[in-house]
Amino acid sequence: MDSNSNCRKQGAVVLVTSAEEVLTVVNIARDNRIQFVVSAERHSTGGASSVEGGIIIDLRKMRKVTVDPEAKTITAEGGCTWEDVDVEAAKYGLATVGGTVNHTGIGGLTLGGGFGWLSSKYGLTIDNLLSATMVLANGSIVIASSTENPDLFWAIRGCGASFGVAVDFTYRAYEQKDPVWAGLLGFTADKLQGIVKFANWHHGANTGDQCFLFGFSVPPPTNQPMTLCAVFFCGAQQAAEEYFAELTALGPVINQVGSMPYEKVNGMLNAAVNFGGRKTGGGSAVKLPLEPLFVQEVFDDFARFVGSHRGVGESLILFEIIPFKKIAEVPLEATAHGSRSEYYNVGSLFKWYEPELDATVRAFSRFVNQKIREQGGTMAERGVGAYSNYIEYQLNPEKIFGVNAEKLRQLKLKYDPENLFWRWHNVLLE
Ligand SMILES: Cc1cc2nc3c(=O)[nH]c(=O)nc-3n(C[C@H](O)[C@H](O)[C@H](O)COP(=O)(O)OP(=O)(O)OC[C@H]3O[C@@H](n4cnc5c(N)ncnc54)[C@H](O)[C@@H]3O)c2cc1C
Incomplete structure (x- = not known):
């Protein structure tokens, strides 16, 4: 979808396969001051998943989905599409709140909020997100959930692309056996x-x-x-x-x-x-x-x-x-x-x-x-x-995050003070 990725000449595209590989690329990019972006299914149209001359951290090889039918949870790697998730969950008669188009990436959609056919029953995708594993700008791998780094968990539910790379997501799942x-x-x-x-x-x-x-x-x-x-x-x-x-x-x-x-x-x-x-x-x-x-x-x-x-x-x-x-x-x-x-x-x-x-x-x-x-x-x-x-263009954070913009600014200073993750959307924009 991101037609910019066809027009922009990327410096390098790194097809990462694990959290550790993501971490290595983030560290190299940060230490050498090289521009980078994360790219999943590239459905954003404003150029948020491409960069002229920089590094693309391409998640499309990270597409494993694991379902726990007892706990009713789905864990999916950050490069999955919704089709990957829907099809695997259906094998267990389960589903979660994905988008209305299944070739969309779960990464960008989840981190921005996410809604779809099941939102009328269960809310936004982020309302069913239980945890995510995040690679942060400072070179650490952490869990964000209601019990671990809860302030980060708050931030990634709506503004996640500005806080790091989500290498996996765990969602609450629901019975969805009948047609x-x-x-x-x-x-x-x-x-x-x-x-x-x-x-x-x-x-x-x-x-x-x-x-x-x-x-x-x-x-x-x-x-x-x-x-x-x-x-x-x-x-x-x-x-x-x-x-x-x-x-x-x-x-x-x-x-x-x-x-x-x-x-x-x-x-x-x-x-x-x-x-x-x-x-x-x-x-x-x-x-x-x-x-x-x-x-x-x-x-x-x-x-x-x-x-x-x-x-x-x-x-x-x-x-x-x-x-x-x-x-x-x-x-x-x-x-x-x-x-x-x-x-x-x-x-x-x-x-x-x-x-x-x-x-x-x-x-x-x-x-x-x-x-x-x-x-x-x-x-x-x-x-x-x-x-x-x-919203494909940069806007004043108040126009996108409303009453939550100021808290996001403060959390950015804690988790990404150099603003390495700024393309979707730039919380520190003046
Ligand atoms: C055809 C179409 C249908 C859509 N339908 C819906 C819908 O039904 N419901 C809905 O809520 N939205 C929908 N959207 C909007 C969609 O949520 C956004 O386009 C979203 O950005 C798509 O995510 P992606 O991972 O495919 O895109 P990308 O362009 O790859 O990513 C978007 C941004 O998120 C970042 N990002 C992606 N994955 C990660 C990750 N794992 N960790 C960190 N950052 C990451 C990227 O760096 C980029 O900045 C639709 C969009 C399109 C084009």
Whole structure:
């Protein structure tokens, strides 16, 4: 995803295989003042996992997953994808809270907070993180958990990439034996008002077992801006069909829903956000109920933009109506993550091919995310109203970590005073 890694000429890529090897590279880089970055699945689009002329600590060979079915825990090395975790956990009838796209790395996603289909039942990924093994800037390997280095554990749950290299994570797991009902639906532009109505209903009606994502894209072979929906029901088919009946009654032109094992669900959006091209991510948030005219305006902006620029149709803006009750019931100050409240994330991933469009696409991405943030009703919230893992550029730490920014600054001075880990995000930015 990080198209910068294709453009930047790295000095060296070190395919580490153990905590000790990570430590050796960190020590060499620090002692010789060589720039370095950690790279997992490289889904950040802002260049946080590539560096011109520097060293890449590439974790992709560290992909072992161990499940303890008695303790109901999953331990996964820092270079795993969510597919690695989902597939291994499923062998024991277990699952944890991963992202909605299974080719995403667990590293960046977990350290920034993490949410997915099971967040409505169990909260953020970090709310299910029990411990992590961290290689720190000073050349030590430590455990971060509620009992060992608890201040570090607080910091890595939301701002982890700024505190070291996570060589493994241990997550709490849950029984997930039965199939779930899920899939994609695509609707022509004229159905948008009905979809917004359904989203507003779902906001009040869900029991935590249902998630609903809707967004704008130009799925092949239609070549028309459409509304793409992803539905998820953790339960039996009949109940699921009843829950989503008002939506399916709108008459989707793409219909790929059905019962499937949980580990397949995280793959259903893969094709909509696949590899290649040039990319920029962005994020904002909305409170519900949504004002239908506001959503229509965002759709119209998107349709105009993709209609007037070549090769940008694989882009996506996604309203992620994943019930927030479990996320918001954890106090904002309990972890470093700055965006917990009674609102929903909106993510965007713009994709294009021609370098001449770089500035234009990035400007539109910022424009549309800012518009959603300003009109989406989250400006007065304590949570910052944007998910740090969706923000690709450096911002004032208060804008990303909110009330937790000052404590993070203090902990940085304890754990990484030379600010070796600054790319995602720079907590010491003035
Ligand atoms: C297609 C797509 C779908 C997404 N879906 C979701 C979703 O459903 N839910 C969600 O919460 N987020 C989602 N995201 C956002 C995602 O969380 C971020 O893009 C995240 O940075 C991806 O992590 P990565 O390890 O793949 O990326 P990388 O670019 O490799 O890493 C991102 C940052 O984290 C650092 N990092 C990575 N691993 C480690 C590690 N083990 N130790 C220390 N630092 C590390 C890197 O140095 C870099 O600075 C999605 C992003 C994309 C592009």
